[in-house]
Amino acid sequence: MRIDIDRDRLVETMEEQAAIGGTEGGGLHRLTLSDADAEARDWFADCAAGMGLDLRVDAFGNMFARREGADPDAEPVLVGSHLDSQPYGGIFDGALGVVAAIEFVRTLDDYGIETERPVEVVNWTNEEGSRFPPAMQGSGVWAGAHDIEAEYEKTDADGARLVDELERIGYRGADPAEPREPYHAYLELHPEQGPFLEETGADVGIVTGIVxxxxxxxxxxxxxxxxxxxxxxxxxxxxxxxxxxxxxxxxxxxxxxxxxxxxxxxxxxxxxxxxxxxxxxxxxxxxxxxxxxxxxxxxxxxxxxxxxxxxxxxxxxxxxxxxxxASVDFPDRPVEAVAEAAADLGYDGRRMVSGAGHDATHAASVCETAMVFSVSEDGKSHTEDEFTSWADCYSSASVLANAALDLAGRVD
Amino acid sequence: MRIDIDRDRLVETMEEQAAIGGTEGGGLHRLTLSDADAEARDWFADCAAGMGLDLRVDAFGNMFARREGADPDAEPVLVGSHLDSQPYGGIFDGALGVVAAIEFVRTLDDYGIETERPVEVVNWTNEEGSRFPPAMQGSGVWAGAHDIEAEYEKTDADGARLVDELERIGYRGADPAEPREPYHAYLELHPEQGPFLEETGADVGIVTGIVxxxxxxxxxxxxxxxxxxxxxxxxxxxxxxxxxxxxxxxxxxxxxxxxxxxxxxxxxxxxxxxxxxxxxxxxxxxxxxxxxxxxxxxxxxxxxxxxxxxxxxxxxxxxxxxxxxASVDFPDRPVEAVAEAAADLGYDGRRMVSGAGHDATHAASVCETAMVFSVSEDGKSHTEDEFTSWADCYSSASVLANAALDLAGRVD
Structure with a gap:
């Protein structure tokens, strides 16, 4: 029943994105709506095209790559994270979640699996908030937490308007920045950004909510x-x-x-x-x-x-x-999908509450949401020294893929 | 025996200098070696010329205006302070001490008094240290505490070199920046810059040393x-x-x-x-x-x-x-001259240690030194709100004049 993602390809895909806006210190300088972000978005679009997925870009630059399910009218399962980085961030924060979602779809193709529900891979605009405030902006606009016109007017330290930068890089899309339809679930893999998993010797985090x-x-x-x-x-x-x-x-x-x-x-x-x-x-x-x-x-x-x-x-x-x-409690269904995937794969999955906000915070107001955390070595985050081993990338991406497949439903 | 300074003229002279670099807030913006400082120096030179004094400017811009005594070979008495200000300072800090020294000499002329010793009025360069570090720079160079070549190279926030600014405003003088001869004493009047005198109800401070x-x-x-x-x-x-x-x-x-x-x-x-x-x-x-x-x-x-x-x-x-x-203990002779002048004039003079450094710190290493403090309302200093009443300016300047005359010796 389990699907096994291609570990070597996962590493290659991680390395592909890490080359875009890569720093000498081995991290990323890929601020939202910068040229590097545009290049990462183009790369995401290429990945989607390579998988034969339909790509939608909404009016706030959020990117959705859709793989149809057996029942095109079923509510889709959304999986993803963000490709933008802190000024000097690591190569895992955000990107690992997007790459794992891409590899999930590639694995479905490897296995020739048809899912009951459509699957969409998402790349959210400006999760970091370090160029334009606030953090988690794209998912926030999409979920209706922020007014898009107000967010368009935000300026960076050089006075550049967000909407102008969005136009400049060619990612102000035609779709309204809102859920196009009801979603069945949202799943996101993200590095923990703290020391809890490493300290407790766990393999992956089963995130039950956000503080x-x-x-x-x-x-x-x-x-x-x-x-x-x-x-x-x-x-x-x-x-x-x-x-x-x-x-x-x-x-x-x-x-x-x-x-x-x-x-x-x-x-x-x-x-x-x-x-x-x-x-x-x-x-x-x-x-x-x-x-x-x-x-x-x-x-x-x-x-x-x-x-x-x-x-x-x-x-x-x-x-x-x-x-x-407000704190967010994730509902049982997607959390248990994550827990069961971890158990099925033989991993020590630890239930925990996220101490940081994520795009999942906003997604949780739209549909049933849960998260998978990967181990962050020494708990380091928002620095070029951020590190998750390839083994931990593989185990957490495997949990994500199997939990997402569970939620999307497999047509046998 | 006492001399009485002209109170109205003291106020006028204070107001003359306060107009140079005056701010809308009623304070001073007269940073060292700025155009405003140059104008204040020109005004000082005019005052000296008006009194028929010889003016020397040394290689660091310190200005000495000399009134000869009966014995031209006697060690002179030096009296003064500084005309530069903080970025937004008051009109009393420094200037009161220079004005009081000028009025002392004018009062000698009023009375037709010949002194035994020469009297020199000094305007020290850069006491504040807010444009070029350190504070008390001119007196420090003069006293040998700093090497003049090193101080010349100091730069302000815009990268301007001190020596270039000194040249630019025309106050790099010909005299070596060092005591030309042994001095008998140095006296300086300065606002207290603290609340001690006001809190204790005293009229003037008899400064016995510097912390x-x-x-x-x-x-x-x-x-x-x-x-x-x-x-x-x-x-x-x-x-x-x-x-x-x-x-x-x-x-x-x-x-x-x-x-x-x-x-x-x-x-x-x-x-x-x-x-x-x-x-x-x-x-x-x-x-x-x-x-x-x-x-x-x-x-x-x-x-x-x-x-x-x-x-x-x-x-x-x-x-x-x-x-x-290091802390400075002023010697008995000039301190007692200040104390006796205060007592003679019927003022409540309070002995106190200065909590701030002054040009007197450096002068004390060259000759016997003491200070007079005037009341600072609410202890305010280094702000446009700094305030010493005209009554307190008068009483402290009177103490300075009589103490300085005592040290200079009166030829009857």
Whole structure:
């Protein structure tokens, strides 16, 4: 019953895409809607043509390559990920999911398998969000989470408009950027981007959902003063207040939940001079947990810590809630398809919640969705050093292919 | 015996200089060696010419206007400060000391007083250090603390060389930038730049010395990781380690000395992204105290806190000691001249140690030096909001004039 993907071809296909926008450091510089992204898209279109698939490009550049099923009216199974990269990302993030979806269809052809449902391979536009905000933009537009006209107007650091770049590379398609029909399921393979699978010795991740997150930007406003002439009791030091909160945020997960993570990733100081007491400090907070109530409790505690720190230092504060993503629980059917495929293939599949957002976040609002995670060595991600061994690419792609076939239904 | 300076003329002279490089916010934008600085120097030269003084400009642009004494071979008394300003500084910082020195000489003329010793009014080049490092540069070159050729090569943010700018504005003088002869004393009036005088209700500050300082730059090197997928126990968060040190530095003075101040004024985070665990954090520490042993103990404790924080977070660290200035104790003779002038004039003069460096720091290595401080409202400094009332300008300038006359000796 199982299908076996061609391991050598999987590696070749991975290497083909890795050559497009490849960096000297062995990673990828393939920002969305760049020339390198255009070349990767052309390569995807060639792959689709080589398999005899129909290619649709929607008005936001999302690419869908369709293999018909025995019942052309059945709801299709969508499989894929993204080909864009971080400024200096690795060759696996996103690309592995697209390549595995291509290899899934090639394997169906190898075996001469007809599926009950149509299968579509998708390459989403701008998952990374590092050139144009936000991340997961193409799937978000497609799923109706964002207004396409607003997203068109987004500009990059050089002032280039997204829609102009989409036109320029020739990937503003004719299809509306929305689900053309109801979909049966969406499956996505992605590197874990964390150390959990490697630490637990598992082969693949059976992703049961995606954590919710709360982002905020906190500003402390104190008083700039000379560091030599201003006595300690006279100071309103915005950085001291911020340091209190950084420490509190570090402690927060320990009293919230087993899977809570909380981070201050960005912090800037003004005037930022060795001999001036800091006047203004802005920093971000990022709290994630699979449970919504835990998230809300985390935000409350963060705000209490901000207020307490401001009071101690005599500075003013402001908390702006910049992003809120609800946690996603994947439904049983596709999750069990992944779990069964892993078990059938003899792999140690570990159930886990994704700590990062993925295109699957948006797809989950359209159809039944699940994910497969591959092992990320040392948990490294968004760096040229990102690494998933060919063995782990093969095992996770095999799980994806068999789970997708299960969902698509095999015509015997 | 006392001389009384002309209060209205003092205000006029202050307003004359304040019009050169004046900002809409009522402050000064008169960076060293800028066109505005050149104009202020021309104005200083005009003042000197108006008083019939000989003007010397040395090779570093320091300006000396000399009024001969009865004994031309006697060691002169040097009085002055600086006319350059911070990018957006107030109209008092530096300028008040130069104006008060000019008004001292004018008052000698008003009274027809001949002094025993020559009197020189000095305008030092680049006290602020905000365009070219370091601060107190001109007096430092003059006193032999810096090599003039090295300082000539310093560049500003636009890449302009200091020596080229000095030539451009026509103030690279012919005289060697060094004391032409032994000096008897140096006196400088400067705004306090802190809240001590106002808080204690004093009229003027009798400055008995300048605190020593120790600057360091600390780097924590952790590991950048995804803020969603990296469990808390897996992180090497450079910002969390830095926050521990910021908090410790805030506590440091409380266990060191009554007059210790300690500051983290500058801190930068890399990659500085909301969803990436901070990899590299660089920050400065600034510890000041009048006592050298206390300073050394402060630096030791700072280093111990850095090591402990690095150990807790599992990050690497480096401490670079970027500046060390020994504390200065002013000798009795000029300090008592200031104290007696204040008492004679009926002012409440408070003895205090300066928390900021001044040109007097370097002058103290050449001759007997002391300072007078004027009240700084709310302790504000290095901002357009810096304020010293005309009443406080008058009282402090009167103390300066009478102390300087005492040191110069009056020929009856």
């Amino acid at each position: 919710g997150l709360r982002w905020a930007e906190v500003t402390f406003e104190g008083q700039a003063n000379h560091s030599g002439t201003t006595p300690m009791h006279y100071r309103d030091d915005a950085l001291v207040a911020a340091a209190d909160v950084v420490t509190a945020i570090r402690r927060l997960p320990g009293s919230l939940g087993e899977r809570t993570v909380a981070t201050v990733g960005s912090l800037t100081v003004e005037p930022n001079s060795v001999n001036i007491v800091p006047e203004t400090v802005r920093f971000t907070t990022d709290i994630r947990d699979p449970d919504e109530a835990t998230l809300d409790r985390g935000v409350e505690r963060m705000e209490a810590e901000v207020a307490a720190a401001a009071d101690r230092e005599g500075v003013d504060y402001e908390v702006e809630h910049t992003m809120r993503a | 020593g300082l120790r600057w360091a730059e600390v780097t924590f090197e952790g590991q950048a990781n995804h803020s969603g997928t990296t469990p808390m126990h897996y992180r090497d968060d450079a910002l969390v380690a830095a926050a521990d040190v910021v908090t410790a530095i805030r506590r440091l003075p409380g266990s060191l000395g009554e007059r210790t101040v300690a500051t983290v004024g500058s801190l930068t985070v890399e990659p500085n992204s909301v969803n990436i665990v901070p990899e590299t954090v660089r920050f400065t520490t600034d510890i000041r105290d009048p006592d050298e042993a206390t300073l050394d103990r402060g630096v030791e404790r700072m280093e111990a806190e850095v090591a402990a924080a690095a150990d807790r977070e599992g990050v690497d660290y480096e401490v670079e000691h970027t500046m060390r200035a």
